[in-house]
Amino acid sequence: MINIAIVDDHEMFREGLVLVLSQVDEINVVGNFNSGDSFLKALEELDIDIVLMDIKMEGLNGIETTQRAKSVKPDLKVIAVTMFVEDSYYMQMINAGAHGFVLKKAGKYELVQAIHEVNNGGNYFSQEILQKMAFKAISGKDEKENQLSTREVEVLQLICKGLSTKEISEALFISQKTVEVHRSNILRKSDQKNIAQLVIWAIKNNYTTI
Amino acid sequence: MINIAIVDDHEMFREGLVLVLSQVDEINVVGNFNSGDSFLKALEELDIDIVLMDIKMEGLNGIETTQRAKSVKPDLKVIAVTMFVEDSYYMQMINAGAHGFVLKKAGKYELVQAIHEVNNGGNYFSQEILQKMAFKAISGKDEKENQLSTREVEVLQLICKGLSTKEISEALFISQKTVEVHRSNILRKSDQKNIAQLVIWAIKNNYTTI
DNA sequence: ACTTTACTAAGGGAAAACCCTTAGTCTAAT
DNA sequence: ATTAGACTAAGGGTTTTCCCTTAGTAAAGT
Numbered sequence: 001m002i003n004i005a006i007v008d009d010h011e012m013f014r015e016g017l018v019l020v021l022s023q024v025d026e027i028n029v030v031g032n033f034n035s036g037d038s039f040l041k042a043l044e045e046l047d048i049d050i051v052l053m054d055i056k057m058e059g060l061n062g063i064e065t066t067q068r069a070k071s072v073k074p075d076l077k078v079i080a081v082t083m084f085v086e087d088s089y090y091m092q093m094i095n096a097g098a099h100g101f102v103l104k105k106a107g108k109y110e111l112v113q114a115i116h117e118v119n120n121g122g123n124y125f126s127q128e129i130l131q132k133m134a135f136k137a138i139s140g141k142d143e144k145e146n147q148l149s150t151r152e153v154e155v156l157q158l159i160c161k162g163l164s165t166k167e168i169s170e171a172l173f174i175s176q177k178t179v180e181v182h183r184s185n186i187l188r189k190s191d192q193k194n195i196a197q198l199v200i201w202a203i204k205n206n207y208t209t210i
Numbered sequence: 211m212i213n214i215a216i217v218d219d220h221e222m223f224r225e226g227l228v229l230v231l232s233q234v235d236e237i238n239v240v241g242n243f244n245s246g247d248s249f250l251k252a253l254e255e256l257d258i259d260i261v262l263m264d265i266k267m268e269g270l271n272g273i274e275t276t277q278r279a280k281s282v283k284p285d286l287k288v289i290a291v292t293m294f295v296e297d298s299y300y301m302q303m304i305n306a307g308a309h310g311f312v313l314k315k316a317g318k319y320e321l322v323q324a325i326h327e328v329n330n331g332g333n334y335f336s337q338e339i340l341q342k343m344a345f346k347a348i349s350g351k352d353e354k355e356n357q358l359s360t361r362e363v364e365v366l367q368l369i370c371k372g373l374s375t376k377e378i379s380e381a382l383f384i385s386q387k388t389v390e391v392h393r394s395n396i397l398r399k400s401d402q403k404n405i406a407q408l409v410i411w412a413i414k415n416n417y418t419t420i
Numbered sequence: 421a422c423t424t425t426a427c428t429a430a431g432g433g434a435a436a437a438c439c440c441t442t443a444g445t446c447t448a449a450t
Numbered sequence: 451a452t453t454a455g456a457c458t459a460a461g462g463g464t465t466t467t468c469c470c471t472t473a474g475t476a477a478a479g480t
Contacts, residue, residue, distance in 0.1 A: 011317045016226010019233070084420065107221040149456060162407030165436070177459050184439065194466090195437085197372030199409040203420055210294065210413055359426060375466070387429050394469065404436090405467085 002119050003047055006032040007039045007065065008054035008081070013104070017052065020108050027115065036060030040068055048076060050118055052111075055082040055093065056206055063206075066096040077118050081111075085128045086204035100124035146189040153207060155182040160199050160208040212329050213257055216242040217249045217275065218264035218291070223314070227262065230318050237325065246270030250278055258286060260328055262312075262321075265292045265303065266416055276306040287328050291321075295338040296414035310334035356399040363417060365392040370409050370418040 004027055008014040014032050021027050031046055033039035037060050039051070051069065055062035066078050079100035080093045090101050099118045102111055103126050114124035125133070148156065158168045165183065169176040190205075192198045202208045214237055218224040224242050231237050241256055243249035247270055249261070261279065265272035276288050289310035290303045300311050309328045312321055313336050324334035335343070358366065368378045375393065379386045400415075402408045412418045 010315055012230070012314055012321070013223055013226060015230050015318055016223060019229035020222070020225050023229070104222055105220055108225055111222070151457065159406055160410070162402070162404055162410070164404065174457085175459055177461090178457070180438080181458080183437075187438080192372070194372055194374065195405045196369055196409050199406050200370070200372070200420060203413075210410060361427065384427085385429055387431090388427070390468080391428080393467075397468080 001028045002026055002115060003028050003030045003049045004115065005030055005039065005046065005048045005051045007034075007036060007051060007057070007062070008032075009034050009057045010054070020111075021115075024108075024112055027112070036062070036065030036068075039065060040072070043069055043072055043076075048073075050077045050079060050115055052079050052081050053098070055080055056209060058209075061206065063092045063096050066093065066098060070097040079114055079118055079124065084204040085132055086201075086206075090125070090129055090133070101129045102126050103128060146191075148186060148189055148207075152182050152186050152189070155179060156186050156198070156202055156207050159183070159186075159195065160202050211238045212236055212325060213238050213240045213259045214325065215240055215249065215256065215258045215261045217244075217246060217261060217267070217272070218242075219244050219267045220264070230321075231325075234318075234322055237322070246272070246275030246278075249275060250282070253279055253282055253286075258283075260287045260289060260325055262289050262291050263308070265290055266419060271416070273302050273306050276303065276308060280307040289324055289328055289334065294414040294416075295342055296411075296416075300335070300339055300343070311339045312336050313338060356401075358396060358399060358417075362392050362396050362399070365389060366396050366408070366412055367418050369393070369396075369405065370412050 004021055006014055006017050006021075006029065008017070011034065014034065018029050018032050021029050030048060031039075031042060033042065036057060040060075051066075053062045053066060057065075060068075062080060062082075066080075069076055069078070077100075078093075078096075078098040079102060080090070080098045081102050081104060083104050085103060090098075093101065100114045100123060102114050102124070106126055110126065114126075117124040154172065155168060158171060163171065165176050165179045169179045172179070187193065187198060190198060190201050192201050199208075203210060214231055216224055216227050216231075216239065218227070221244065224244065228239050228242050231239050240258060241249075241252060243252065246267060250270075261276075263272045263276060267275075270278075272290060272292075276290075279286055279288070287310075288303075288306075288308040289312060290300070290308045291312050291314060293314050295313060300308075303311065310324045310333060312324050312334070316336055320336065324336075327334040364382065365378060368381060373381065375386050375389045379389045382389070397403065397408060400408060400411050402411050409418075413420060
């Protein structure tokens with residue numbers, strides 16, 4: 001029996017997932033949680049082999065939750081379950097210690113396959129993710145060089161909230177010129193050419209939620 | 211027994227929904243479809259009381275699917291199931307003939323309540339939607355005045371794809387000045403003040419997909 | 421026939437975004 | 451100690467967006 005926990009703040013999706021997995025032999029759903037926090041609280045008391053973790057959640061997101069969970073239980077295995085197939089996602093999740101990555105649009109069979117793979121000590125990444133990784137490897141872009149700094153993420157989130165450069169400078173108590181520098185660097189690093197593209201990119205990359 | 215069909219292109223969500231509803235007494239899931247097209251094809255052969263219809267789908271969206279389904283079977287009842295609580299959604303769905311509106315983040319009980327309500331000839335709108343409607347009614351904004359024209363929707367979608375005014379003008383074979391007029395009118399009608407906010411608004415209002 | 425609406429287009433001006441450079445301070449790593 | 455990176459800020463420039471006005475044409479409704 002493989003003991004599974006599910007962490008997702010989408011109630012209907014989570015309930016559905018519980019039922020889908022409960023039907024599968026050798027899989028035992030031992031808990032489901034609507035937030036990273038509630039999962040972490042219950043973590044020590046439960047016997048969990050694999051966690052299906054949503055990345056985008058209110059409050060503690062999947063990446064942070066994974067990091068904290070792994071620091072408590074290093075043997076815990078995590079499969080990220082997410083909506084989009086974008087850049088920084090999987091790298092951050094792999095860094096946080098995830099062993100698999102499945103899209104929400106995937107079906108039951110792919111998910112079960114991922115669970116078995118990961119349970120046997122392997123990894124599972126959906127085809128779409130592998131393609132992204134391959135493309136990135138071929139294009140030879142260095143991840144680290146293009147990672148946003150803390151401040152840049154902060155500015156990006158304010159941009160996505162619709163604040164102008166002036167408003168951002170007031171919110172962060174820095175000059176407009178500094179905000180301009182951040183904006184430019186964000187656009188360069190994200191490889192987007194204007195705010196419209198940047199907002200979409202930010203959503204897909206989990207920097208902001210709709 | 212209430213015969214339910216589910217139309218949603220998100221496989222895992224759909225499968226989950228089938229299982230959740232199959233557990234409920236008096237509810238019988240007679241079919242589930244991953245597109246508006248496949249649903250419409252099967253419509254005549256099935257005995258369906260209520261359809262749970264996702265709004266945002268690849269190909270035929272929920273609104274169009276509802277319109278076509280109702281033209282074939284006027285007595286069919288439709289409950290819209292969607293991600294966001296935004297303006298034009300529910301108005302379009304109500305116009306298309308929907309009797310209910312439930313958010314995807316809602317739980318099983320709310321969904322079942324909606325199904326019973328609609329099955330008994332009533333309507334069901336989730337609290338969040340009702341609040342939006344009430345707010346709109348109080349603020350007294352006329353829907354029609356602020357509805358985007360065909361051309362404006364076209365421009366909006368290109369904006370969301372990250373095209374500049376110049377690029378849009380070239381794509382639509384019109385002058386930059388005309389595009390500027392459309393941009394201004396879109397911002398005014400949507401009541402958003404810049405492109406960042408507009409993109410988010412467009413996503414929530416189903417004008418574009420991520 | 422008249423009105424309304426959508427779409428088109430232009431002028432003109434203010435504001436914001438974008439892009440480049442230089443440069444100082446501070447922190448963290450080798 | 452020296453290097454590297456993040457954050458700050460300014461100068462100076464181009465481009466784009468934003469907002470206003472006016473205005474002609476075509477289609478649709480009353």
